[in-house]
Amino acid sequence: MREWGGFVLAFLAALAVWYSLRERAPVVERAVSVPLQVVGLGEERTAEGVPEEVLLRLRGPAPLVEGTPPVSAYLDLSGAEGSFSREVRVAVPQGVEVLEVRPARVEGWIEALLARALPVEVFSLWAWVRTEPAFVEARGPRSQVELAVTALGLDLGGEEVALTPFGALGPLPGVELSPARVRVVAREEVLFRRELPLVLRPPEGFTLQDYAPRTVEVVGPKAALEGLEEVVARPEVGFRPGEVEGPLLLELPPGVRPVGQVWGRVRLALE
Numbered sequence: 001m002r003e004w005g006g007f008v009l010a011f012l013a014a015l016a017v018w019y020s021l022r023e024r025a026p027v028v029e030r031a032v033s034v035p036l037q038v039v040g041l042g043e044e045r046t047a048e049g050v051p052e053e054v055l056l057r058l059r060g061p062a063p064l065v066e067g068t069p070p071v072s073a074y075l076d077l078s079g080a081e082g083s084f085s086r087e088v089r090v091a092v093p094q095g096v097e098v099l100e101v102r103p104a105r106v107e108g109w110i111e112a113l114l115a116r117a118l119p120v121e122v123f124s125l126w127a128w129v130r131t132e133p134a135f136v137e138a139r140g141p142r143s144q145v146e147l148a149v150t151a152l153g154l155d156l157g158g159e160e161v162a163l164t165p166f167g168a169l170g171p172l173p174g175v176e177l178s179p180a181r182v183r184v185v186a187r188e189e190v191l192f193r194r195e196l197p198l199v200l201r202p203p204e205g206f207t208l209q210d211y212a213p214r215t216v217e218v219v220g221p222k223a224a225l226e227g228l229e230e231v232v233a234r235p236e237v238g239f240r241p242g243e244v245e246g247p248l249l250l251e252l253p254p255g256v257r258p259v260g261q262v263w264g265r266v267r268l269a270l271e
Contacts, residue, residue, distance in 0.1 A: 025061040029099065032056050034071055036088065040078030041110070046141050047077055047084075048174075049108025054088055060096035069096070075106055083109045111141040118148055120163065120182055124155035127187035131161065136182065138165050140175035151177055159184055191219045193259070197230045198248075202239045202268055209267045220256030228253065235266050243267040 033053045041047060054073045058065050071092045077084060085107045090098050118138045122129035136151050149168060153161035161182055165175040198216045202208050216231050233248040248264040 025063050027059060028062045028065055029057065029059045030065050030069075032058065032069060032071070034073050036106075037072065037074040038077060039074055040076050040080070044113050045110055046113055047075070047080075047108050048111055048141055050075060050106055051103065055100075055102040056090060056098060057100040057102075058092065058096055059099055060093075064093050064096050069093075071096070073101070077110070080110055083107070111143060113139060114142040114145040115139040116145060116148075118151045118165065118177070120153065121150045122153045122155050122161050122182075122184075124187070124190075126190060127155070128190060129155050129161070129184055130186040130188070131182040132185045133179075133182060136163060136180075137178045138175050139178065140165075140172070144172050144174045148172055148175055153182065155184070155187075189221055189255075192222050192225055193217060193219045194225050194228070196228060198233055198262075198264075199230050200233055200266060205271055206239055206241070207269045207271050209269055211266045212264060213262070216250065216262055217259040218250075218252065218256050219259060220253070224253050224256050228256065233262070233264065235264065239266075239268060241268055241270050 033055050036051055036054045038047050038050060056071060056073065058069065058071065064070075069092075071090065073088055073090050075086055075088055077086060080086070085105060087105050088101050088103065090101055092098055115137055117135045120131050120134055120136060122131060131153075138145050138148050138151065144167075147167035147169075148165045150166050151163040152166045153163045155161060161184060163177050163180055163182060165172045165177055195215050195217050198214055200208055200211050216233070218225070218228075218231065232251040235244045236247040236249050237244060243265065244267075245265045246263065248262045250258055250262060252258070
Protein backbone atom coordinates (compact mmCIF):
# COMPACT_ATOMS: atom_id res chain seq x y z
CA MET A 1 0.00 0.00 0.00
CA ARG A 2 2.89 2.35 0.80
CA GLU A 3 4.41 1.59 -2.64
CA TRP A 4 1.14 2.51 -4.34
CA GLY A 5 0.90 5.74 -2.41
CA GLY A 6 4.46 6.63 -3.34
CA PHE A 7 3.74 6.01 -7.00
CA VAL A 8 0.70 8.31 -6.94
CA LEU A 9 2.68 11.08 -5.26
CA ALA A 10 5.49 10.75 -7.81
CA PHE A 11 3.02 10.86 -10.68
CA LEU A 12 1.30 13.96 -9.31
CA ALA A 13 4.65 15.65 -8.81
CA ALA A 14 5.69 14.88 -12.41
CA LEU A 15 2.35 16.11 -13.68
CA ALA A 16 2.74 19.33 -11.74
CA VAL A 17 6.23 19.86 -13.15
CA TRP A 18 4.99 19.20 -16.72
CA TYR A 19 2.05 21.56 -16.27
CA SER A 20 4.32 24.22 -14.86
CA LEU A 21 6.73 23.90 -17.79
CA ARG A 22 3.87 24.00 -20.25
CA GLU A 23 2.50 27.17 -18.68
CA ARG A 24 5.92 28.78 -18.76
CA ALA A 25 6.70 27.68 -22.34
CA PRO A 26 6.40 30.40 -24.98
CA VAL A 27 3.33 30.32 -27.19
CA VAL A 28 4.28 29.95 -30.86
CA GLU A 29 2.55 29.64 -34.20
CA ARG A 30 3.57 27.14 -36.81
CA ALA A 31 2.33 25.80 -40.17
CA VAL A 32 2.60 22.06 -40.69
CA SER A 33 1.48 19.66 -43.44
CA VAL A 34 -0.09 16.41 -42.29
CA PRO A 35 -1.49 13.44 -44.25
CA LEU A 36 -5.26 13.52 -44.76
CA GLN A 37 -6.76 10.20 -43.73
CA VAL A 38 -10.07 8.98 -45.15
CA VAL A 39 -12.34 7.00 -42.83
CA GLY A 40 -15.80 5.48 -43.11
CA LEU A 41 -15.57 4.08 -46.66
CA GLY A 42 -15.01 0.35 -46.28
CA GLU A 43 -12.78 -1.84 -48.44
CA GLU A 44 -14.71 -1.88 -51.75
CA ARG A 45 -14.95 1.88 -52.33
CA THR A 46 -12.50 4.72 -52.78
CA ALA A 47 -12.66 8.52 -52.66
CA GLU A 48 -11.48 10.54 -55.64
CA GLY A 49 -10.52 14.22 -55.52
CA VAL A 50 -9.09 13.97 -52.00
CA PRO A 51 -5.71 15.71 -51.44
CA GLU A 52 -2.94 13.65 -49.89
CA GLU A 53 -2.13 16.34 -47.32
CA VAL A 54 -3.67 19.39 -45.66
CA LEU A 55 -1.91 22.47 -44.25
CA LEU A 56 -2.56 23.32 -40.61
CA ARG A 57 -1.66 26.56 -38.88
CA LEU A 58 -1.32 25.90 -35.16
CA ARG A 59 -0.77 27.99 -32.04
CA GLY A 60 0.23 26.65 -28.66
CA PRO A 61 3.07 25.96 -26.23
CA ALA A 62 6.35 25.44 -28.03
CA PRO A 63 6.91 21.87 -26.72
CA LEU A 64 3.57 20.80 -28.22
CA VAL A 65 3.77 22.64 -31.54
CA GLU A 66 7.42 22.49 -32.55
CA GLY A 67 9.19 19.40 -33.85
CA THR A 68 6.70 16.78 -34.96
CA PRO A 69 3.46 17.76 -33.24
CA PRO A 70 1.02 14.94 -32.40
CA VAL A 71 -1.76 16.16 -34.68
CA SER A 72 -3.85 14.38 -37.31
CA ALA A 73 -6.39 15.31 -39.97
CA TYR A 74 -9.12 13.09 -41.33
CA LEU A 75 -12.14 13.12 -43.62
CA ASP A 76 -15.16 11.17 -42.39
CA LEU A 77 -17.09 9.84 -45.41
CA SER A 78 -19.50 7.63 -43.50
CA GLY A 79 -22.75 7.42 -45.45
CA ALA A 80 -21.38 9.33 -48.48
CA GLU A 81 -22.58 8.23 -51.93
CA GLY A 82 -21.61 9.69 -55.31
CA SER A 83 -20.29 13.25 -54.99
CA PHE A 84 -19.60 14.67 -51.55
CA SER A 85 -18.51 17.84 -49.77
CA ARG A 86 -17.16 17.23 -46.27
CA GLU A 87 -15.30 19.30 -43.67
CA VAL A 88 -11.76 18.28 -42.73
CA ARG A 89 -11.55 17.36 -39.06
CA VAL A 90 -8.40 17.86 -36.98
CA ALA A 91 -7.29 16.23 -33.72
CA VAL A 92 -4.73 18.19 -31.65
CA PRO A 93 -3.43 17.95 -28.07
CA GLN A 94 -5.14 19.94 -25.33
CA GLY A 95 -3.76 23.46 -25.25
CA VAL A 96 -3.11 23.67 -29.00
CA GLU A 97 -5.37 25.89 -31.11
CA VAL A 98 -6.05 25.29 -34.79
CA LEU A 99 -5.98 28.67 -36.52
CA GLU A 100 -6.44 27.49 -40.11
CA VAL A 101 -7.03 24.32 -42.12
CA ARG A 102 -6.27 24.43 -45.83
CA PRO A 103 -8.35 23.14 -47.47
CA ALA A 104 -11.01 23.28 -44.77
CA ARG A 105 -13.53 21.41 -46.94
CA VAL A 106 -12.98 18.74 -49.57
CA GLU A 107 -15.22 18.04 -52.55
CA GLY A 108 -14.94 14.77 -54.43
CA TRP A 109 -16.79 11.63 -55.41
CA ILE A 110 -17.06 8.02 -54.32
CA GLU A 111 -16.20 5.21 -56.71
CA ALA A 112 -16.37 1.46 -56.46
CA LEU A 113 -13.06 -0.37 -56.64
CA LEU A 114 -12.49 -2.70 -59.58
CA ALA A 115 -9.88 -5.39 -60.18
CA ARG A 116 -9.09 -7.11 -63.47
CA ALA A 117 -6.21 -8.75 -65.31
CA LEU A 118 -3.93 -6.77 -67.64
CA PRO A 119 -1.48 -8.22 -70.18
CA VAL A 120 2.19 -7.42 -69.60
CA GLU A 121 4.07 -5.70 -72.43
CA VAL A 122 7.77 -4.94 -72.20
CA PHE A 123 9.31 -2.41 -74.58
CA SER A 124 12.78 -3.25 -75.84
CA LEU A 125 14.81 -1.94 -78.78
CA TRP A 126 16.61 -5.20 -79.40
CA ALA A 127 14.51 -8.17 -78.27
CA TRP A 128 11.08 -9.64 -77.68
CA VAL A 129 10.80 -10.01 -73.92
CA ARG A 130 8.78 -12.78 -72.29
CA THR A 131 7.89 -12.41 -68.62
CA GLU A 132 6.48 -14.39 -65.77
CA PRO A 133 3.70 -13.75 -65.06
CA ALA A 134 2.34 -12.67 -68.42
CA PHE A 135 -0.69 -11.01 -66.78
CA VAL A 136 -0.96 -8.90 -63.60
CA GLU A 137 -3.91 -7.62 -61.57
CA ALA A 138 -4.91 -3.98 -61.89
CA ARG A 139 -6.91 -2.54 -58.99
CA GLY A 140 -8.28 0.94 -58.42
CA PRO A 141 -11.26 3.21 -59.12
CA ARG A 142 -13.61 1.65 -61.68
CA SER A 143 -13.38 4.62 -64.07
CA GLN A 144 -9.57 4.30 -64.17
CA VAL A 145 -9.28 0.51 -64.29
CA GLU A 146 -11.77 0.34 -67.18
CA LEU A 147 -9.41 2.59 -69.20
CA ALA A 148 -6.37 0.37 -68.61
CA VAL A 149 -5.20 -1.66 -71.61
CA THR A 150 -1.75 -2.92 -70.61
CA ALA A 151 0.88 -3.10 -67.89
CA LEU A 152 3.89 -1.59 -69.66
CA GLY A 153 7.54 -1.96 -68.71
CA LEU A 154 10.91 -0.87 -70.13
CA ASP A 155 13.59 -3.52 -70.56
CA LEU A 156 16.85 -2.27 -69.05
CA GLY A 157 18.60 -5.62 -69.25
CA GLY A 158 17.94 -6.74 -65.67
CA GLU A 159 16.25 -9.84 -64.30
CA GLU A 160 13.07 -7.92 -63.45
CA VAL A 161 11.02 -5.18 -65.09
CA ALA A 162 8.97 -2.54 -63.25
CA LEU A 163 5.47 -2.03 -64.64
CA THR A 164 3.19 0.98 -65.08
CA PRO A 165 -0.54 0.76 -65.90
CA PHE A 166 -1.31 2.42 -69.23
CA GLY A 167 -4.48 3.44 -71.02
CA ALA A 168 -4.93 4.71 -74.56
CA LEU A 169 -3.99 8.25 -73.45
CA GLY A 170 -1.06 7.42 -71.16
CA PRO A 171 -0.22 6.29 -67.61
CA LEU A 172 -2.97 5.74 -65.02
CA PRO A 173 -1.48 6.81 -61.67
CA GLY A 174 -4.63 5.90 -59.72
CA VAL A 175 -4.32 2.20 -60.64
CA GLU A 176 -2.18 -0.22 -58.63
CA LEU A 177 -0.62 -3.35 -60.13
CA SER A 178 -0.04 -6.63 -58.35
CA PRO A 179 2.68 -7.63 -58.79
CA ALA A 180 4.26 -4.33 -59.77
CA ARG A 181 7.40 -6.09 -61.10
CA VAL A 182 7.70 -9.19 -63.30
CA ARG A 183 10.55 -11.59 -63.92
CA VAL A 184 12.17 -11.81 -67.36
CA VAL A 185 12.23 -15.45 -68.51
CA ALA A 186 13.45 -15.00 -72.11
CA ARG A 187 14.69 -12.44 -74.59
CA GLU A 188 14.17 -13.38 -78.24
CA GLU A 189 15.36 -11.75 -81.42
CA VAL A 190 13.07 -9.02 -82.70
CA LEU A 191 10.81 -10.25 -85.50
CA PHE A 192 9.55 -8.16 -88.40
CA ARG A 193 6.36 -8.56 -90.39
CA ARG A 194 5.92 -8.52 -94.18
CA GLU A 195 3.17 -9.26 -96.67
CA LEU A 196 4.51 -11.19 -99.69
CA PRO A 197 3.08 -12.64 -102.91
CA LEU A 198 1.97 -16.26 -102.58
CA VAL A 199 2.76 -18.44 -105.63
CA LEU A 200 1.93 -22.05 -106.53
CA ARG A 201 4.03 -24.09 -108.97
CA PRO A 202 2.23 -27.30 -109.91
CA PRO A 203 4.23 -30.15 -111.47
CA GLU A 204 4.31 -30.83 -115.20
CA GLY A 205 1.03 -32.03 -116.61
CA PHE A 206 -1.08 -29.60 -114.57
CA THR A 207 -2.43 -26.15 -115.44
CA LEU A 208 -3.12 -23.73 -112.59
CA GLN A 209 -6.51 -22.14 -113.28
CA ASP A 210 -7.11 -20.21 -110.07
CA TYR A 211 -6.06 -20.03 -106.43
CA ALA A 212 -6.47 -17.93 -103.30
CA PRO A 213 -5.09 -16.22 -101.31
CA ARG A 214 -2.63 -14.36 -103.49
CA THR A 215 -0.59 -12.93 -100.59
CA VAL A 216 0.55 -14.15 -97.18
CA GLU A 217 1.81 -12.38 -94.05
CA VAL A 218 4.99 -13.73 -92.47
CA VAL A 219 7.22 -12.77 -89.55
CA GLY A 220 10.91 -13.36 -89.03
CA PRO A 221 14.34 -11.79 -88.47
CA LYS A 222 15.02 -8.70 -90.53
CA ALA A 223 17.92 -10.30 -92.44
CA ALA A 224 15.81 -13.31 -93.46
CA LEU A 225 12.94 -11.16 -94.71
CA GLU A 226 15.04 -8.67 -96.68
CA GLY A 227 15.95 -11.23 -99.36
CA LEU A 228 12.50 -12.83 -99.53
CA GLU A 229 10.47 -11.70 -102.57
CA GLU A 230 7.74 -14.37 -102.65
CA VAL A 231 6.50 -17.44 -100.80
CA VAL A 232 6.04 -20.73 -102.65
CA ALA A 233 3.14 -22.88 -101.44
CA ARG A 234 1.47 -26.21 -102.21
CA PRO A 235 -1.75 -27.82 -100.97
CA GLU A 236 -1.27 -30.05 -97.95
CA VAL A 237 -3.10 -32.85 -99.80
CA GLY A 238 -0.92 -32.42 -102.88
CA PHE A 239 -1.66 -31.27 -106.43
CA ARG A 240 -4.63 -33.02 -108.09
CA PRO A 241 -7.14 -32.21 -110.83
CA GLY A 242 -10.20 -30.22 -109.82
CA GLU A 243 -10.67 -27.85 -106.92
CA VAL A 244 -8.90 -28.44 -103.62
CA GLU A 245 -9.54 -26.46 -100.43
CA GLY A 246 -7.51 -26.79 -97.23
CA PRO A 247 -4.25 -25.84 -95.51
CA LEU A 248 -1.31 -24.71 -97.62
CA LEU A 249 2.27 -25.74 -96.89
CA LEU A 250 4.76 -22.89 -97.30
CA GLU A 251 8.43 -22.98 -98.29
CA LEU A 252 10.06 -20.55 -95.85
CA PRO A 253 13.66 -19.93 -94.78
CA PRO A 254 14.70 -20.82 -91.21
CA GLY A 255 13.26 -18.45 -88.59
CA VAL A 256 10.42 -17.22 -90.80
CA ARG A 257 6.85 -18.34 -90.15
CA PRO A 258 3.37 -17.37 -91.34
CA VAL A 259 0.98 -15.32 -89.25
CA GLY A 260 -1.49 -18.04 -88.35
CA GLN A 261 -2.46 -21.02 -90.48
CA VAL A 262 -2.73 -20.36 -94.20
CA TRP A 263 -5.92 -21.82 -95.69
CA GLY A 264 -6.22 -21.84 -99.47
CA ARG A 265 -8.31 -22.83 -102.45
CA VAL A 266 -6.62 -24.25 -105.59
CA ARG A 267 -8.20 -25.23 -108.95
CA LEU A 268 -6.09 -27.33 -111.34
CA ALA A 269 -6.69 -28.95 -114.71
CA LEU A 270 -4.78 -31.58 -116.67
CA GLU A 271 -2.92 -30.29 -119.68
